[in-house]
Amino acid sequence: MHRLSRRSISAVLFHTGGATRCRNATAPIASSNIFHKSGGEIDEKFRWYSVLATRQSNHAKPIKPFNLGSSHPFLGVRYESTAAASDSFNPPSEKYEYQAEVSRLMDLIVNSLYSNKEVFLRELISNASDALDKLRFLSVTEPELLRNAVDLDIRIQTDKDNGIVTIMDTGIGMTREELVDCLGTIAQSGTAKFLKALKESKDAGVDSNLIGQFGVGFYSAFLVSERVEVSTKSPKSDKQYVWEGEANSSSYTIREETDHAKLIPRGTRVTLYLKRDDKGFAHPERIQKLVKNYSQFVSFPIYTWQEKGYTKEVEVDEDPSESKKDGQDDKDVKKKKTKTVVERYWDWELTNETQPIWLRNPKEVTTEDYNDFYKKTFNEYLEPLASTHFTTEGEVEFRSILYVPSIAPMGKDDIINPKTKNIRLYVKRVFISDDFDGDLFPRYLSFIKGVVDSNDLPLNVSREILQESRIMRIMKKRLVRKAFEMINGIAMSENKDDYDKFWENFGKHIKLGILDDKDNHKRLAPLLRFFSSQSEDVSISLDEYVENMKSEQKNIYYIAADSVNSARNTPFLEKLLEKDLEVLFLVDPIDEVAIQNLKEFKDKQFVDISKEDLDLGEKDEDKEKEMKQEFGQICDWIKKRLGEKVAGVQISNRLNVSPCVLVSAKFGWSANMERLMKAQTMGDSSSLDFMRSRRIFEINPEHPIIKTLNAACKSNANDEEALRAIDLLYDTAAVSSGFTPENPAQLGGKIYEMMSMALLAKWGTSACDFEKQETSSIHVPETIEAEIVNPPAAEAQK
Numbered sequence: 006m007h008r009l010s011r012r013s014i015s016a017v018l019f020h021t022g023g024a025t026r027c028r029n030a031t032a033p034i035a036s037s038n039i040f041h042k043s044g045g046e047i048d049e050k051f052r053w054y055s056v057l058a059t060r061q062s063n064h065a066k067p068i069k070p071f072n073l074g075s076s077h078p079f080l081g082v083r084y085e086s087t088a089a090a091s092d093s094f095n096p097p098s099e100k101y102e103y104q105a106e107v108s109r110l111m112d113l114i115v116n117s118l119y120s121n122k123e124v125f126l127r128e129l130i131s132n133a134s135d136a137l138d139k140l141r142f143l144s145v146t147e148p149e150l151l152r153n154a155v156d157l158d159i160r161i162q163t164d165k166d167n168g169i170v171t172i173m174d175t176g177i178g179m180t181r182e183e184l185v186d187c188l189g190t191i192a193q194s195g196t197a198k199f200l201k202a203l204k205e206s207k208d209a210g211v212d213s214n215l216i217g218q219f220g221v222g223f224y225s226a227f228l229v230s231e232r233v234e235v236s237t238k239s240p241k242s243d244k245q246y247v248w249e250g251e252a253n254s255s256s257y258t259i260r261e262e263t264d265h266a267k268l269i270p271r272g273t274r275v276t277l278y279l280k281r282d283d284k285g286f287a288h289p290e291r292i293q294k295l296v297k298n299y300s301q302f303v304s305f306p307i308y309t310w311q312e313k314g315y316t317k318e319v320e321v322d323e324d325p326s327e328s329k330k331d332g333q334d335d336k337d338v339k340k341k342k343t344k345t346v347v348e349r350y351w352d353w354e355l356t357n358e359t360q361p362i363w364l365r366n367p368k369e370v371t372t373e374d375y376n377d378f379y380k381k382t383f384n385e386y387l388e389p390l391a392s393t394h395f396t397t398e399g400e401v402e403f404r405s406i407l408y409v410p411s412i413a414p415m416g417k418d419d420i421i422n423p424k425t426k427n428i429r430l431y432v433k434r435v436f437i438s439d440d441f442d443g444d445l446f447p448r449y450l451s452f453i454k455g456v457v458d459s460n461d462l463p464l465n466v467s468r469e470i471l472q473e474s475r476i477m478r479i480m481k482k483r484l485v486r487k488a489f490e491m492i493n494g495i496a497m498s499e500n501k502d503d504y505d506k507f508w509e510n511f512g513k514h515i516k517l518g519i520l521d522d523k524d525n526h527k528r529l530a531p532l533l534r535f536f537s538s539q540s541e542d543v544s545i546s547l548d549e550y551v552e553n554m555k556s557e558q559k560n561i562y563y564i565a566a567d568s569v570n571s572a573r574n575t576p577f578l579e580k581l582l583e584k585d586l587e588v589l590f591l592v593d594p595i596d597e598v599a600i601q602n603l604k605e606f607k608d609k610q611f612v613d614i615s616k617e618d619l620d621l622g623e624k625d626e627d628k629e630k631e632m633k634q635e636f637g638q639i640c641d642w643i644k645k646r647l648g649e650k651v652a653g654v655q656i657s658n659r660l661n662v663s664p665c666v667l668v669s670a671k672f673g674w675s676a677n678m679e680r681l682m683k684a685q686t687m688g689d690s691s692s693l694d695f696m697r698s699r700r701i702f703e704i705n706p707e708h709p710i711i712k713t714l715n716a717a718c719k720s721n722a723n724d725e726e727a728l729r730a731i732d733l734l735y736d737t738a739a740v741s742s743g744f745t746p747e748n749p750a751q752l753g754g755k756i757y758e759m760m761s762m763a764l765l766a767k768w769g770t771s772a773c774d775f776e777k778q779e780t781s782s783i784h785v786p787e788t789i790e791a792e793i794v795n796p797p798a799a800e801a802q803k
């Protein structure tokens with residue numbers, strides 16, 4: 006008989022010119038049809054045939070795990086490689102090109118990803134489970150979809166002799182169009198994410214962990230298979246179709262299934278013809294182990310085809326001459342002799358736990374179970390930071406398990422993207438949706454993952470109905486409260502690292518919550534963390550700050566800056582450090598707005614120490630009066646010189662080292678905010694001018710510069726040098742107070758000018774003379790040398 010190899014099949018291509026479906030902008034391949042030569046003996050062809058296990062024993066009767074019903078398509082069937090299989094005539098196949106991305110992915114899967122191959126089973130089971138979910142969901146409004154009375158389950162059968170694994174489901178199946186759409190293109194997020202992560206991966210080689218993290222969906226079948234066949238029947242179509250693809254091929258074929266032995270009432274059968282080195286996956290025990298490991302929490306029963314055995318007694322024929330005793334005849338001896346034998350048979354075995362974990366009693370579920378469920382449900386690689394399992398009763402009843410992931414989602418946009426598919430909503434165990442737009446959690450808590458199962462919502466619920474639903478609103482409130490309890494649990498935990506991790510990953514979300522959710526300020530505020538003047542390396546909570554407050558201290562002080570380093574060195578801190586008052590350092594751009602929104606914590610007002618009217622609780626009216634008398638004139642003189650640049654000049658109560666500082670108006674932008682707003686205008690900050698807050702110039706009356714200027718003002722208010730010193734003082738104060746100088750080059754010029762004046766005064770020689778001198782011959786007088794080592798300004802700073 007003519008033997009037709011697969012290679013020769015693909016070579017037998019006939020151009021028919023018939024209608025060919027070809028998608029994705031790839032050039033249509035000429036309508037090529039593959040004919041399986043009638044009567045040809047083809048190795049790879051397998052036929053389904055029924056083998057009902059013979060169960061004769063009345064001893065250990067095998068227990069059937071469930072009643073399949075006679076119409077079940079997969080009842081006790083197994084593959085057999087047989088030549089007789091090719092008797093039927095296969096209809097023409099249509100050939101399609103994969104979308105470019107799929108080709109790239111396939112190439113990667115086949116040629117680069119060697120480790121973690123076993124995830125193929127997880128991916129295919131997950132697809133089967135999704136297909137069953139879809140069917141169950143649609144059948145709520147279209148009960149006729151379930152007209153073929155087959156159970157909703159997944160069955161995995163192996164043929165270890167031939168290296169074949171088959172995953173079958175009775176789910177929604179696919180029409181011909183859906184086959185092209187789903188198994189030739191990448192539209193869905195998981196695989197697209199994988200490709201993106203791969204692209205972003207710095208090293209040119211492939212990180213084998215990525216596949217474990219993301220999965221590559223259906224295409225992972227090619228991790229282990231040289232050929233994949235998907236035979237599928239949708240209730241929307243009268244016909245069953247077969248998709249066939251090979252590793253290392255840029256195209257696939259689709260044909261109609263005509264072999265009656267292979268027809269199924271509904272669902273999908275994925276047949277994997279394993280690569281030579283991967284045939285080990287076709288061992289029934291290995292598949293069983295993988296199902297237990299990866300798909301324990303799939304909410305449909307998963308059966309695997311297992312060899313079983315039971316013992317029975319059988320009679321043994323013996324040689325009568327050996328055992329016959331006097332008076333016994335042959336018959337008596339035979340009757341008594343039996344032996345125990347093991348009878349082998351094959352049957353389906355339920356391999357997973359079908360009661361959803363959230364329906365179980367929390368006391369019986371271990372942390373490991375929760376973590377496994379999390380990883381498997383959300384395709385996560387790392388364990389969650391925390392989880393909570395609860396049932397709410399009363400007005401609305403629902404069960405839920407929520408998780409805090411251990412890392413923030415990749416990509417900057419995710420922080421404000423509430424469409425995360427992180428919450429899976431079930432109604433009476435039927436999966437309804439994971440597509441929520443802030444309906445169950447506010448956007449700042451969109452990182453929370455979990456499942457919610459309610460008996461109170463209608464099954465045929467649309468998004469619009471969900472949004473309007475009072476039940477959803479109540480659910481949202483309770484879920485948010487539980488999420489806060491869970492996060493608080495991390496904060497309270499003895500393991501400080503956990504909260505540090507949480508804060509690093511989701512601190513921004515919490516701050517966003519302060520802006521977005523006024524009603525929950527009381528829950529959000531204790532979660533905030535900041536560095537402070539007394540804790541520069543370890544961030545502290547507001548509770549810790551309040552506990553650490555001085556008895557007479559009324560306010561919570563803060564300064565916003567671009568880094569801890571700038572905050573630590575700001576002149577605004579001087580007096581507070583001296584008085585041992587703690588100051589929070591707000592170094593994240595969102596911090597300042599968040600704190601301004603919060604306004605107070607435990608009845609203590611937040612006070613920006615860079616703003617006017619700073620009250621440090623030490624009012625001495627007599628001293629103030631005295632100071633005003635002594636320095637009132639210089640204040641007016643400086644204001645006159647600076648004109649519109651400042652709204653006023655005042656004697657400062659916050660300085661003890663610096664000569665002056667530029668403070669912002671109470672309700673205006675701080676220097677930090679001005680810098681941030683300017684950065685957002687991308688260069689053109691003219692529109693911001695009117696938004697700038699008025700600035701107040703504060704002077705330190707104890708500082709030698711101010712004292713000297715005070716004397717100059719009193720003796721000659723028109724002294725040019727003194728007036729220029731005021732200009733420089735203003736520019737320098739602006740810089741040290743965190744403002745951007747208006748004219749940096751001019752400021753540089755002023756500093757150089759002052760430097761030359763100072764040098765000339767000290768060295769008593771002109772620059773020209775200085776240049777003329779040999780460096781080695783410069784004589785530094787002893788007194789000056791001492792001053793350089795320990796300059797007067799430095800002494801003042803001490």
Ligand SMILES: Nc1ncnc2c1ncn2[C@@H]1O[C@H](COP(=O)(O)OP(=O)(O)OP(=O)(O)O)[C@@H](O)[C@H]1O
Pocket residue numbers: 128132133135136174176177178179187188193194195196220221222223224272273
């Ligand atoms: N057993 C199946 N029954 C019905 N449709 C299926 C089945 N397997 C795959 N599909 C269809 O093929 C599509 C692509 O599958 P694939 O596994 O590549 O991605 P996905 O399941 O959508 O996403 P992900 O794997 O990231 O969860 C699915 O969305 C589904 O529409």
